[in-house]
Amino acid sequence: MRDLIENRDALEGIKELPDNSIDLVIADPPYGLGKDYGNDSDRKEKHEFLAWMEKWLTLTIPKLVDSGSLYIFTTWRYSPEIFVFLKKHLIMMNEIIWDRKVPSMGGSTRRFSSVHDTIGFFAKTEKYYFDLDSVRIPYDEETKKARTRSIFVGKKWLEVGYNPKDVWSVSRLHRIHSEREEHPTQKPIEIIERMVKASCPEGGVVLDPFAGSGTTVEVCIRNNRHYIAFELNRKYYGIIVRRAQNAIKEKASVFNFDAKANIKLVTPRNHAVQKFSLFTDSSKTVTSR
Numbered sequence: 001m002r003d004l005i006e007n008r009d010a011l012e013g014i015k016e017l018p019d020n021s022i023d024l025v026i027a028d029p030p031y032g033l034g035k036d037y038g039n040d041s042d043r044k045e046k047h048e049f050l051a052w053m054e055k056w057l058t059l060t061i062p063k064l065v066d067s068g069s070l071y072i073f074t075t076w077r078y079s080p081e082i083f084v085f086l087k088k089h090l091i092m093m094n095e096i097i098w099d100r101k102v103p104s105m106g107g108s109t110r111r112f113s114s115v116h117d118t119i120g121f122f123a124k125t126e127k128y129y130f131d132l133d134s135v136r137i138p139y140d141e142e143t144k145k146a147r148t149r150s151i152f153v154g155k156k157w158l159e160v161g162y163n164p165k166d167v168w169s170v171s172r173l174h175r176i177h178s179e180r181e182e183h184p185t186q187k188p189i190e191i192i193e194r195m196v197k198a199s200c201p202e203g204g205v206v207l208d209p210f211a212g213s214g215t216t217v218e219v220c221i222r223n224n225r226h227y228i229a230f231e232l233n234r235k236y237y238g239i240i241v242r243r244a245q246n247a248i249k250e251k252a253s254v255f256n257f258d259a260k261a262n263i264k265l266v267t268p269r270n271h272a273v274q275k276f277s278l279f280t281d282s283s284k285t286v287t288s289r
């Protein structure tokens with residue numbers, strides 16, 4: 001099962017996936033903070049929320065291949081409980097701080113304003129896939145120049161760039177950003193692309209159980225990875241399908257194939273399913289906006 005976008009409850013969809021079939025899970029579930037996704041998914045009390053998190057994580061973990069990884073977006077409010085649970089089943093590799101670069105505009109007066117997401121990066125086994133070179137950040141010319149002393153000459157890291165480290169400062173999406181969609185918690189392509197490139201081999205399968213506006217799907221198509229995405233909200237599902245179609249069309253124009261001939265629509269009885277072909281046979285990758 002691959003290249004699937006389904007407008008349905010992730011818990012139902014995950015159950016149907018074969019065990020040991022997913023290379024990477026990118027999970028960006030409701031935060032338990034009462035956000036409005038056009039449904040009640042983020043209006044659970046603490047205990048109900050944590051029980052629900054454990055339920056879908058328990059279903060999801062066996063789906064990972066032995067070299068597989070899981071990234072999960074959380075906030076400081078629930079990351080301690082969620083990480084303790086996950087550490088019983090997986091190996092914790094990193095706690096990544098996504099600094100959303102929120103400008104200081106007042107906010108809290110009785111504590112410090114919270115301006116980050118906490119992302120857990122977990123691996124299924126010690127044999128997990130990780131391609132650091134694909135996500136290194138190039139040094140700017142100034143830094144390179146400053147490192148011309150003989151002790152730095154020929155250093156691989158100076159040529160290939162540096163490890164992105166575990167604090168990722170990437171602006172949250174504003175209306176002025178061209179990739180912005182009508183979704184309250186859309187993630188920037190830059191963040192998701194780093195996870196996909198580092199933790200899923202080309203041709204591998206990425207599962208996004210809470211796909212939202214479809215950032216993961218778009219990144220997968222542009223980077224030659226397969227995807228499986230679930231989203232409860234029909235309007236957001238429509239956004240995902242549009243983004244996927246656009247990414248495929250863009251790829252078609254680069255590689256000179258007929259995109260229409262490669263988009264297959266399937267609509268089962270009780271929910272809409274959209275299937276796309278993905279082209280992994282090409283050596284080139286369409287770059288993100």
Ligand SMILES: C[S@@+](CC[C@H](N)C(=O)[O-])C[C@H]1O[C@@H](n2cnc3c(N)ncnc32)[C@H](O)[C@@H]1O
Binds near residue numbers: 187212230
């Ligand atoms: C934090 S948002 C994901 C945002 C996404 N990463 C993006 O970049 O646009 C969480 C999404 O999960 C969806 N959702 C909530 N409960 C769900 C469920 N049980 N199954 C599938 N989707 C669900 C919500 O409608 C919401 O769009």
